[in-house]
Amino acid sequence: MRKLVLALLGIAVVAPPQSRAQSQLSPSAKVAFDVASIKPNTSGDRRTGMSPSRGRFSATNVTLRQLIQNSYLLQDFQIVGGPSWLNSARYDIEAKGNGGPGPEFQVMVQSLLADRFQLRIHRETKTLPIYVLLADKNGPRVKLAPSCVGETSPTNPCGGLTVTPRGDLIGRSVRMEQFAGNLSFLLHRTVLDKTELSQTYDLDLHWAPDEATYFSLGGSGAPSLDPNRPEIFTALREQLGLTLRAQKGPVSVLVIDHAVPPTEN
Known part of the structure; x- marks a missing residue:
């Protein structure tokens, strides 16, 4: 948590x-x-x-x-x-x-x-819109990560990704399937890793999140976002040499059949 x-x-x-x-x-x-x-x-x-x-x-x-x-x-x-x-x-x-x-x-x-x-x-299981994460046609720009095993950091942990409400993502020694999972959270859609990049990487991504994403990442008060930042699709291509392709695929979902407001106690 x-x-x-x-x-x-x-x-x-x-x-x-x-x-x-x-x-x-x-x-x-x-x-x-x-x-x-x-x-x-x-x-x-x-x-x-x-x-x-x-x-x-x-x-x-x-x-x-x-x-x-x-x-x-x-x-x-x-x-x-x-x-x-x-x-x-x-x-x-x-x-x-x-x-x-x-x-x-x-x-x-x-x-x-x-x-x-x-x-x-x-x-x-429903067939829903998904994204496939691919290396851009001009090639990926991600950096191979040096070993950080044993290192500790409360804000930038080894093997983890840190995201701020302003749209700053920093990853240390992460795998592409892990990054794709985090993109699923940010884009509200399943993202599958098809980059064929099999090592661990250091990632640095900066984009302009929408208001809903700002609040979902813990932002408070009126959003103060940088209008000069690109949207996330452009940022992925320009900063990491990665691209997202839209298609449809099977997604496991949980269907709510019934719920009522709880009795206060």
Whole structure:
């Protein structure tokens, strides 16, 4: 959950989907919090936060969509259907129980959603628009990364990507499939790596994000964006020698069958 914690500082470390451990449990395993409080948040603030720790889960100003996305490890575009208030009604949650962050903790949040929001879901595979990440016709401009194993940095970790609300992405010793996963988050569409670049690379990308992306990356207040920066497709081509090609492909989605607002306690 580093992305959500650092979002409060204006920096987001976006965990690549490929590196996230998928839960081996399900809500039917009856793993649940001992006690949970859910209250509406009507502050009007657009900032959100989720903080799982051993024995505790705290969420501030979150929507049901965000809770589903984080507990099921999904991108936003992989959630289909749901009630009209899915993206608008916001809640503060305090829950306590045994265990800490990890697959079991994810299932505890899933169980909380099933119990308090009466969330019912199923999974499907749909043919949807996707992007394919390719080397540009003039060749890639990415830099091979020196080894950074054992190095530590809170804002620019080895093997990770750091993204700011202003549209600055820095990657240290990352693989292209990992970068493609992060582009999926930024573009709200599955991105498949077809670059044939098999090493680890240092990446430096600067573009002009739209307002929605600015806030999703932890921006607050009125966006102050550089109008001279290119949009992300141009930035990829000019700065990294990479290009995105639009096509259609199979995408796993989670379909919301039923949900109701929780009773306040």
